[in-house]
Amino acid sequence: MESTIINSITVRVHRKKKDCTMMKFYVFLILVILLLLVAAFAPQIVPYDPCAQDLMNALQPPSAEHPFGTDRYGRDMLSRVVMGAQTTIYAALLLVGIITVFGTLVGIFCGYKGGKIDSLIMRISDVFLAFPGMVFAIAVAGVLGGGINNAVVALACISWPKFARLARGQALSVKTMPYIAAAKLSGSGPLKIVFKHILPNITGPILVTATLDIGTMMMELAGLSFLGLGAMPPIAEWGSMMSDGRSMLQTAPWVILAPGCAIFITVMLFNLLGDTVRDVLDPKTKRSGNWRKK
């Protein structure tokens, strides 16, 4: 699937020689993969145990020994930021994965089926869209206990309708295309039509939205951490590390700046990747680049 996109794009890139979109795409892709590798192998590459306390060395400024300093338990910030990558990125990816898959399936189903069941599900999605996220997060934390996984559950519950709407709209417009009618005439079953004809044709916009959503969701998780509904100690997670350290902005700024920069870089990378994926998939926006030069 992926290879076909890339192949077809390669052709286009050759058509526009000066275009460096593909180049950018690969660079960002490699950087994101690097980041994911760091997250995946965090336990192996951290210099110190991220949970090991050393009260005698609490709140040390950055030094050769501790490049990002230490926090108030004397834990090494570098190790915690690296370990935090795992928790934070894992949580954001998990969240986006859940809402994308679930939302898309519901959306396609509604768009394809139409009728009563469609309006019923859309009314339900209205309720979830209008429902304040915080009530959900706190209720989930109350029922299942705090923790990053439950924060993911809470956010997933209120975020899926966005993708359902998107997929439904796309499915509706694809449904009327002649080739679907052709497929129907040739006797394809509904499942085959959905998975073979509709799904591949709407993957693009959904993929772009999903990539761009990773950053947003990371922010949302950080916001929940601020309200005390995120990761539980002693787990390292960037959002809760920042909100824990915020009262030390003036006395020990490294405690908040280290996870802050990590979030910044990660969100930026995913956003850049998302933008580039859009450029790659949607060549319309590319062409105009040099329109003034004409």
Add this chain to the structure above:
Amino acid sequence: MKKYIGKRLLQLIPIILGITLLSFTLMQTAAGDAVDALYDNASGAVSEQIKAEKRAELGLDQPFVIQYTTWLGGMITGDMGVSYISNKPVFETYISKLPATIALTLTSILLTVLVAIPFGILSAVRQNRFTDYLIRFFSFIGNSLPGFFVSLLLIYFLALRLKLFPVMGSGGGWKSIVLPTLTLAIAMASKYTRQVRTTVLEELNKDYVLGARARGIKEPVVLYASVLKASMLTIVTLLALSIGSLLGGTAIVESIFMWDGVGKLAVDSIMMRDYPMIQAYVIWMALIYVIVNLITDILYHYLDPRIRLEQEV
């Protein structure tokens, strides 16, 4: 038109029923109740007997269905009840917090529009040049800093170091709204600058632009008369969504700047399990949701008459 609006407003009923039932169920299943929250937060501890009496007084010992129908009954007759925590009428308390939230919504949307539209267009027009990169870089920064961190930085530099604005929201005159507005607008403007850029780029590639240029119409005219107007659809949708979420209150910003609005009220009520107040909040959210959607659809119709109002959105 009137019929259409009426029909849309009728949608409110199932949404409000669904949303209040959902929030009631959720808060019921969540641990602890208002009585626990109240006595635990205050100093000292009280015996379970006193708590049980208080529960009976508030009707919290009743089964879930009875609690909900009692509340619903009151609601239908226009009585939203009394807060479990402050003992004040819910409706009055809620209304008293709205002006602050509405003011903050207006200022931050205004600032966002003033920043995002010009910079988004500029970024699109100068695609892949220095200006574009610079604008996009800043929009990435604004997009990837958690709100509470931005507000802390703003307070630290603008209020503490430069002494331009007061730290706290309430009571400082017009100056006190600047920092909370900035906090909200930075995140939104960053997001919308990129959205505007994308939308404008898409429009610029359409055939009518090519045609207009071919007919020798000047670029600024093409840009502002055609492209901008066509891009408005997307921008309006986005803004509508933002206004909706802003009107729901921004808990974090409100509590950092001591901005006494509905967001802070909502968080406090949720934390304290103050059911009647939470219900007022979710009803408000449902209202905003339906009305904002309705206005968006009407605007759509106005901006692009090809879009018919009757179709399901």
Add this chain to the structure above:
Amino acid sequence: MKKKSKMLTLLLTGVMVAGMLTGCGSATSGKSAEEKVFNYGTTAYGVAMGNAGLNPHEGYSGWSTVRYGVGETLFKFNESMELEPWLAKDYEQIDEYTVKINLRDDVKFSNGKKMTGESVKACLEDLIAKHDRAPKDLQIKSITADGQSIIIVSENKVPGLVNYLCDPYGAIIDMEAGVSADKNVVGTGPYVAKNVTDTEINLTANMDYWGGKPHVGTVNVKSITDGDTLTMAMQSGEIDATQGLPYASLQLFQNNDDYTISSTNTSRVYQACLNYNSAVIKDDAVRKAMAMSMDKDGFTSVLLQGNGTPAIGPFPANFSFGGDAVKAATYDIEGAKKVLEAASWIDTDGDGIREKDGQKLSIKWLTYTSRQELPLLAESVQATYKQAGIDVQVNATDSYKDFLKAGDYDVFANAFVTAPTGDPQYYFTTHVVDGSDYNRGHYHNDKVEQLVAQLRTEFDKEKRGDLAVQIAQQVIDDNAYIYASHLKMSFVMKKGVTGFTAHPSDYYEITADLDINE
């Protein structure tokens, strides 16, 4: 505007007259008392704390009445939490059920009315009719007024009756003036509330205050719930004093000539309650080792950044029966290891955690996060217990009540104000006797039961203190509770603010002594 200037003129005239009468007493600074404004930011006021408004007969609002100088109680506590007269001159315990309280003759409510036995009776009767906790604390059968004294007859023997009257719900207000819609009241204190909301109280000085003329004309109490906002508002000078700063911010004001800090020990203790229903905890050696492995000094000096004192028993050192009146195990990891080894808890599989009969020495540490110190304690214990070979699974959740109900914990760590009324009985009757509400560890000791029964009916103060020491010592010897630290409370104020002192009871904040000298 016009109204304001009119009021100002009135006030000014009043002061000039008063000044002439008192012979122009204290003129310590360039500004007159009326011109002085004191802005006070606090985390402790608001709807969420249950103390919004000033009506003492509702929830915890009495705390605000007393804290912000609007109302006063019949007796008050001194620095050692001993009773002192306030609106009352003295009291006589006529018999075990009857107490006579003699009131001061010179006290006026801020509306000019005199405080009499009748007005105190009306106020207390309203209190027991409306308040949730007071009737059960006081157990009043009847009140009779006789001139400037009242006689209270109680249902049962209540040795702590007069102490209970010091609880802020006992603030005396004028019931004829009643409670306004915005929950304002008429009290006897040095300040009068002009405007009361859920987030702010604006006060002006009561120039006819019976205890002397206040030195500051206007006091604004602002509720600021976010610690960082509070810190920066203090730094920017928007507020003159504050209470409830995050520990990390306090060091910005320490050793800084522009600010003064007033600190005091409170009886709020961070304690770990050990659950006797758990098989592991039932083992005496395990409890002893746990008591020995808690690094109380490290916790208070590093994690609380010095804002606390290591605790020995439930009561802090400013109580005659607190501090080192009891003895507890000292921090000794090596000793703890020996205790565990002697009880044949040995690490056989080399993972650093001890086992016995195939059971791992792992404990579930239940706590909650709404008190910022508790997760810190849990993480600190996690590290030190591990050294002794005890594994700690922290469960810090705000739905801890469910876990308590399910009995799913080995240790429950919480914060508790052990002696809000200066009396030890309250803590013991809620924590260590069978079936008491806060006996989360199902602790039982016959000797303790018997001593607490004695305490319930003992009226002699000295003897009560002795009993308290004996009970506390027994609880500590059994290692039923481990007391980590007592919270230190700090007020930070601008240089020049005087008469603003932190009090161990946490009841008194703004008094007639408050002054600003610039």
